[in-house]
Every structure is written in structure tokens, then in C-alpha cells.
Amino acid sequence: MPDQDVEITIRPMDIDDLAPAYHLGEKLFTLSAFPNLYRIWDEYEIIDFFHDSSDYCFSAFADSKLVGFLLGTVIEKTKKRKYGYLVWTGVDSDFGRLGIASQLFDAFKELCVEEQVSMIIVDTQADNYTAIDFFTSKGFGDAQDHVYLTLDLRRDDDPRRPVREGE
Numbered sequence: 503m504p505d506q507d508v509e510i511t512i513r514p515m516d517i518d519d520l521a522p523a524y525h526l527g528e529k530l531f532t533l534s535a536f537p538n539l540y541r542i543w544d545e546y547e548i549i550d551f552f553h554d555s556s557d558y559c560f561s562a563f564a565d566s567k568l569v570g571f572l573l574g575t576v577i578e579k580t581k582k583r584k585y586g587y588l589v590w591t592g593v594d595s596d597f598g599r600l601g602i603a604s605q606l607f608d609a610f611k612e613l614c615v616e617e618q619v620s621m622i623i624v625d626t627q628a629d630n631y632t633a634i635d636f637f638t639s640k641g642f643g644d645a646q647d648h649v650y651l652t653l654d655l656r657r658d659d660d661p662r663r664p665v666r667e668g669e
Contacts, residue, residue, distance in 0.1 A: 504564060504596065504597060504600070508564050508565075508597075508600065509564070509565075510562055510563070510564055510569070510597075510600060510601070510602055510605060511562070511563045511564075512560055512561070512562050512563075512605045512606060512609050513560065513561055513563070514556070514557070514559065514560060514561070515552060515556065515559035515560055515561045515571065516561075517552070519561045519568055519571070520548055520549065520552060522567075522568040523548055523561065523568060523571040523592075524545055524548045526568065526569075526570075526571065526592050526594055527543050527547070527548060527571070527590065527592050528543060530592045530593075530595075531543035531590070531592065543590075547573075547590070548573065551573040551574075551575065551589070551590075552573075554575065555573075555574065555575035555576070557613065558573070558574040558575050558576060558586070558610060558613060559571070559572065559573050559574065560572045560606050560609045560610060562593070562602045562605065562606055564597060569593065569594040569596075569597040569602060570591075570592060570593040570594060570597065570602040570603065570606055571590070571591075571592055571606070572588065572590065572591045572592075572606040572607065572609070572610055573588075573589050573590040573591075574586060574587060574588045574589060574610050575587050575589065576614065576617060576619055583620055584617065584618065584619045584620060585619065585620065585621050585622070585623055586610065586611075586614040586617075586619045586621070586622035586623065587622070587623050587624075588607070588610060588622060588623070588624045591603055591606060591607065593606075603636060604636075604640070607640055610622075611640075622642075624637055624642060625648075628647060628648075
């Protein structure tokens with residue numbers, strides 16, 4: 503764990519941040535106990551956000567090492583209603599409890615205020631209490647439950663499953 507006095511720098515994400523942010527996201531979102539059911543983490547996720555919403559993507563650095571990132575966007579429903587949508591926030595576990603997620607969120611929120619966004623939306627798994635506590639501490643409320651169902655089409659016991667050569 504780094505020293506509590508480590509200097510953290512938050513800045514807009516640039517193209518050189520994509521690979522380290524992708525690898526950090528892969529570590530956090532594909533190997534963690536809290537996968538995001540709303541989105542799937544892959545190389546296109548970060549590229550698409552950077553391409554479509556780079557103004558709303560931020561990187562966190564300790565020295566010259568990327569230790570966190572935030573990917574968000576703004577959705578304009580009508581001329582009078584814009585919504586900020588915070589989709590991914592990731593912080594290297596070695597740099598946890600240093601306020602990095604808070605600094606990333608604050609940068610996103612500040613930009614949303616400048617853009618006259620009326621509401622920020624975030625989603626997480628119902629049992630991700632760390633994320634729920636974090637977002638509640640940031641002023642989020644009105645938590646709603648969602649139900650997601652899955653159908654694994656790779657099940658061996660499904661007689662309708664097509665048999666592929668080599669199986």
C-alpha cells in the first residue's frame with residue numbers, strides 16, 4: 503500500500519491512457535466479485551467511451567502510474583434534459599482508501615454541472631455494498647432494484663443447442 507501522502511493527479515483521459523486503463527479494468531471487472539451486469543468489460547468498452555465521450559473520461563495518476571479511471575457520458579433526452587451517466591469507475595486496489603474514486607467522481611460531477619446536466623445516474627450490483635456506500639456518500643439516493651435474468655446458451659444439457667464440430 504502506498505504512503506497516505508502520495509500525490510494523486512486527476513486529468514482528462516488521453517489516448518496514451520487507454521491501454522493501462524483497459525488492463526486495470528480487466529483486472530477489476532473480469533476477475534472481481536462484482537462484475538457489472540449492465541455492461542461487459544472488453545477492449546471496445548474503453549475505446550468506444552473514449553471515442554464517443556472523451557470529455558467525460560478521466561484518469562488518476564500516482565507519480566506517472568495510472569491508478570484509476572472513470573468512464574462516463576452525457577445523454578441528451580431533450581433540449582432541456584441532460585443526464586450524466588457514470589458507467590465505469592476503477593481504482594487499483596493497491597491505491598484504495600486514498601480518495602481516488604472520490605476525486606474522479608468530483609471531476610465528472612464538476613463537468614456535468616458546467617454542461618448543465620440535470621441528473622447523474624449510476625448503477626451497480628445490489629450486493630456491491632462498497633459502491634452503494636460510496637455513491638450514497640456522494641449524495642445519490644432513490645436506489646431501485648433491478649432484476650436481470652440470464653440464459654446460458656452454452657449449456658451442454660440443452661437439446662436445442664447446436665453441436666459444433668470438435669465438441
